[in-house]
Amino acid sequence: MRYPIIAGIDGTEASHDAIDWAADEARLRRVPLHLLHAWLGEMLYAPAGWEVERTRDAGAEALRAAAERAGAHHPELEITTDLVDGYARDSLVTASQDADLLVLGTRGSGGFSRLLVGSTSLHVSSHALCPVVMVHPSERRAAEDRAAEGGVLVGVDSEQHSAGVLEFALAAAERRHWPLKAVYAWSNPRPDSSGPEFPSAYREDQLADAHERRLLEMLADARRRHPGVEVTGTVERAGAAQLLVALSEVHQLVVVGRHGTVRGPMRRLGSVSQAVVQHTHCPVAVVPVD
Template sequence: MGKPVIVGMDSSEASRHALDWAADEANLRTEPLSVRHIWVEETTKTPDGQESPPSREAGEALLDVALARTLRQHPDLEVSIELLDGRLRDAMTEAAHGADLLVLGARGSGGFPGLLAGSTSLFVAARATCPVVVVRPTGTEPGRGGVVAGIRGDHGDAEVLAFAFDFAQRRQLPLLALHAWSYPLITMPGHASPPVFEEAHIGAEQGRLVAEVLAGWRERFPQVDVTESAVRAHPAGELVARSREHQLVVVGRHGEPHGPLGRLGSTSQATVLHAGCPVAVVPT
């Protein structure tokens, strides 16, 4: 038995979707599922103005409901529940060291409905040592497509492709390897010079690079139906657009450890925030 799939649970609808997604994935991986709820001793205001401190009993009850829900759907799955003290983002980041996969619900906040993930999801995805899947409630059936892997077309794509191919094979889904490229900017002393390129020529070269990257993976996963695409587009915009018709988007975590976006990177962050399906962020 390998490392567990760990899911962070609270009382939100997003968490219930994350729980179901994590349970399905753990069942397919034949790995145990660990459901964790982080209890924070902070008082909250009730409608009548009274302060109502949360109780450990409420957290225990939530976990009991989660356990019963999961075992109804997967009676043979090994499931454990755990109530912890602290902050969710810190506890889940620490849990990554002993997990095969972390799963979180996407909870937009701050009054911006277009942002589909909250700060906790971004924090954990930027720092966890294992892949993190951010799940959001869609209210609709999953897209009819399969898996989209956002790749850069170089040797830094190994972890992303390994996760995407493995997921696609396990769920018998097709895989789209997507590389979005743009023209390089040639700079000259004192100003930037707009270059002149032949789009067809550069597009063909980018497509050749993607084909080379995928060659070995096709041999390793012959059962997976793979399509490759090299398009001139903004990477995050293209991935978000594709997410509306697919079941999972897989991106790499290419950001700088001390940069403004932590370790997540601009493309990964934008995809997590705006995608219409679950997003897997894979450390690279």
């Protein structure tokens, strides 16, 4: 069975960039593109006096325009649409059960669209059962301008937590013929103020060497599985989120894992993933690892 790539659309500029990114990815994966618009939440943004039916009709028109846009770029693509009588966050999470990937634009709120990702995007990236790619307005075009500088940037920590994240990043790089850079950020363990002085095993040089060996082992396996991808890695004593955001300026896609989650309605993004989602300079993929 071919699971589709699903793009959540709302007719805004953020949605247009997400459609373009999703259509490109669906073509590369050779899977259908499914465009979904859940219109009930749009009542919050509708002009005063708009009736429910008018808002629903506007959603149907947005879907039609989105399908036309995607088809114009990729006429060979199988495209379907769905106008859902529901709210976007719930509808997209439900749809993620049968999707290869969700792609969202990030219409922010409060007047800070570049720095404040909308609550729907954050909720979906925290709860979706498949990876989620979020594309800030105009960032797709800016990322393409950086094509000669860098490809996929992926944050890794341990082999246990990073295997799926690294595989997603490698596959993305391979499909688009981009290089991949893996970043392993670390910091000294916090000492117990009431305990003894750090043992020698925790000296900075020993920690750095251990992290370097761990990353080299992960990347050696990655190169074996994806020999066509140019793979490099770096180990830095730094905050992971700050480092990934800074490096995103010269990359076209950042990939992070969804860590720190719990089951049920309180599931959330970990602090690193949330910071990267909010501040990255290129599209970002959040890959569930739990």
